[in-house]
Structure formats: structure tokens, C-alpha cells
Amino acid sequence: xxxxxxxxxxxxxxxxxxxxxxxxxxxxxxxxxxxxxxxxxxxxxxxxxxxxxxxxxxxxxxxxxxxxxxxxxxxxxxxxxxxxxxxxxxxxxxxxxxxxxxxxxxxxxxxxxxx
Amino acid sequence: xxxxxxxxxxxxxxxxxxxxxxxxxxxxxxxxxxxxxxxxxxxxxxxxxxxxxxxxxxxxxxxxxxxxxxxxxxxxxxxxxxxxxxxxxxxxxxxxxxxxxxxxxxxxxx
Numbered sequence: 001x002x003x004x005x006x007x008x009x010x011x012x013x014x015x016x017x018x019x020x021x022x023x024x025x026x027x028x029x030x031x032x033x034x035x036x037x038x039x040x041x042x043x044x045x046x047x048x049x050x051x052x053x054x055x056x057x058x059x060x061x062x063x064x065x066x067x068x069x070x071x072x073x074x075x076x077x078x079x080x081x082x083x084x085x086x087x088x089x090x091x092x093x094x095x096x097x098x099x100x101x102x103x104x105x106x107x108x109x110x111x112x113x114x115x
Numbered sequence: 116x117x118x119x120x121x122x123x124x125x126x127x128x129x130x131x132x133x134x135x136x137x138x139x140x141x142x143x144x145x146x147x148x149x150x151x152x153x154x155x156x157x158x159x160x161x162x163x164x165x166x167x168x169x170x171x172x173x174x175x176x177x178x179x180x181x182x183x184x185x186x187x188x189x190x191x192x193x194x195x196x197x198x199x200x201x202x203x204x205x206x207x208x209x210x211x212x213x214x215x216x217x218x219x220x221x222x223x224x225x
Contacts, residue, residue, distance in 0.1 A: 031211060033213075035215075041217065042204075042215050042216060042217035043159075043215040045213075050211065090159075096211060098211060099146060099147070099166075099210070100146030100147035100166070100208030100210055100211070101146075101147050101208075102164075103151070103161040103164055103206075104151075104206075104213065105161075106158035106159050106160075108157070108158050109158055
């Protein structure tokens with residue numbers, strides 16, 4: 001059981017380049033989300049999805065796109081990378097029960113540097 | 116955004132000391148409070164989830180309590196060990212959304 005798989009683990013981009021961070025889970029979780037983690041800022045929600053075909057914005061969505069064509073996959077796209085997007089990105093998933101009792105399973109993170 | 120606050124921001128203790136830290140959150144629209152342990156260069160791992168006022172959870176030397184009426188949770192570590200060094204995150208769940216605090220960074224000095 002792989003859990004949540006994120007790729008790549010590390011990436012260096014030049015300003016203006018685009019790329020996709022991949023996230024896949026094999027737990028049949030309806031809820032998937034992307035966070036970025038910056039020093040002193042904690043985890044900030046970028047986008048989330050409550051099921052295939054449904055996505056919504058989080059706290060810091062600008063500069064990022066997501067899609068959810070299947071339950072398993074939730075890729076995060078950087079449209080035109082900027083140095084401000086240098087961060088560590090985490091994908092997380094959870095069952096969607098509306099009770100709040102199920103925690104997240106996190107991926108291992110992607111360290112992105114934009115130069 | 117419903118703010119979750121954690122204190123202290125960082126903490127250094129000697130091996131063998133007991134310690135505790137606080138998570139404060141808005142008490143309205145409360146579903147659950149989660150604690151995560153986050154070691155450097157790893158991803159956060161779930162420790163506890165609590166839903167009812169007065170809940171107490173324990174895992175080995177680590178325990179947590181919940182007060183939903185006043186909006187706080189305490190995490191306690193008894194007899195800290197160097198392997199307890201990590202950032203401890205709390206997150207408030209409002210049904211389907213998590214709101215994370217910025218964490219308490221614990222360093223246990225051998």
C-alpha cells in the first residue's frame with residue numbers, strides 16, 4: 001500500500017518555466033489537497049478537491065492550477081514559475097466523511113526552487 | 116480563515132524533562148482537533164484526533180487533552196527523549212477543511 005506518492009522530490013526551475021507536480025493516492029480517498037510550507041508560515045492550502053471533477057481554491061491559489069480527472073490523481077501545475085513559489089509542496093489526502101475525524105495522509109513532499 | 120495558534124513557537128528541553136505546548140482555536144463550528152508530528156525532512160504523521168470536550172488521548176509518553184468550550188488543546192510529553200525532537204502541528208477540522216497552526220518546534224538536548 002503506497003499511500004500518497006509525490007513526484008518529483010526535488011526540482012529546480014527557471015523563472016517563467018512551467019511544470020506539473022504529481023500526486024497519486026491508492027487509498028480511495030475522496031479529499032485531496034496541496035499545501036506549501038514556508039519558514040515561519042506553516043502549511044498553507046493552495047487548492048483542494050472533494051472528488052473527481054471538483055476542485056476549489058485554498059488560501060494561496062494564485063499561480064497554480066489543479067485538476068481532478070480521477071479519484072487517484074491530483075496534479076498541481078505551476079503556470080509560469082516565480083521565485084516566490086520556491087517552497088516545499090505537500091500533497092495530502094483524507095476520506096471525506098464530514099465528521100472531521102480522519103486525518104491527512106501526507107506525501108513525502110517536493111522541494112521546489114525557482115531561480 | 117479560522118486561525119489556529121500554537122505556542123510556544125520553539126522549545127529546547129533537556130533529555131528527561133517533561134514538557135507541554137498549547138494549541139488555541141476558535142471554538143465555533145468545531146468538528147475535530149488533530150495533532151501531527153513532523154520530523155525534519157519527512158512528512159507530517161498523525162498523532163491524535165479528538166472530537167469531544169474533555170477528550171484525552173495517550174500514545175506512550177505523549178498525551179493530549181481537548182477543551183472545545185474554551186478552544187484549546189494541550190500536548191504533553193513525559194520524560195522527553197532526543198527522538199521526540201520534531202515540530203508538533205495541530206489542525207482544526209471544520210467538517211472537511213483543515214486549518215493548521217504554525218507548529219511548535221521541540222528540540223530535546225541529550
